[in-house]
Amino acid sequence: MAKTTFADLFESEAVILADGGMGTMLMAAGLQPGDSPELWNVEHADEVRSIHRGYLAAGAQIILTNTFGGNQRRLMHRQLERRAVELNQAAAVLARAEVDALDRRVVVGGSIGPTGVLMAPLGDLTYDEAAGIFEEQAGALVAGGVDVLWVETMSDLQELRAAVEGCRKVAADFPIVATMTFDSHGHTSMGVAPEAAVEAFGTMELLAFGGNCGNGPEEIEGVIESMHTLAPEAVLIAKSNAGLPKMVDGQQVYDATPEVMAEHARRVRDLGARIIGACCGSTPAHIQAMGQALKG
């Protein structure tokens, strides 16, 4: 089947089902606290492949690469910063191969998460340095074959801008989307309200934008409602966590069941989201239930 572009998906589908949590699935597969998820793209490639397959079998039309923490600043925690290009490219190649083996329209999003450090003047990361770090990551993801660059879980507008600029430098007209995390009373942890996010997103020529992660369905539904009111024409992304984490027998378990997330999928669609998936705590069972609900 000919390669599906992000634009093809938009033309053929009213609502697009994205995948769910990667970290959750890696931990279930044996990733230990302190391990690098990105290193699994080369050292446990079969596990990463099988996570992609799980989401594809659940009906996901967009899958994200296992590169959320793949920028060199974050890889530095595990002395892997010199392997940023290798690990991102390997992740993209893995996801690409799973999608190319299918006989339906699916695209690969190259996940780009935050650096985890504060930008200057609060911290020591300058805007130009950040843009360069994201450019390196985006370049490797594109070289590995992603269809769209997927900036996610951003809290700081400056870092968001740096990430999008880094992506843009790789290929001026490459598809880019971005989402922020509104986990502090409807604002990001850096105090950005959905209104300010929409204003910033609007200047970036993104194909889609929205919210991900956070404190569960209700929170993101409020965010999408605000964004849809402000930007009714925008393609909005909602990737909520599966509720809130609770400790059960020493394990982190998220409290939203597939049924709860299925109801959320319908509600968030009705509020204006067009790309709907999930984030931390979700599994292929959640995505499958959400996909079923969206067909109804």
Ligand SMILES: [Zn+2]
């Ligand atoms: Zn999350």
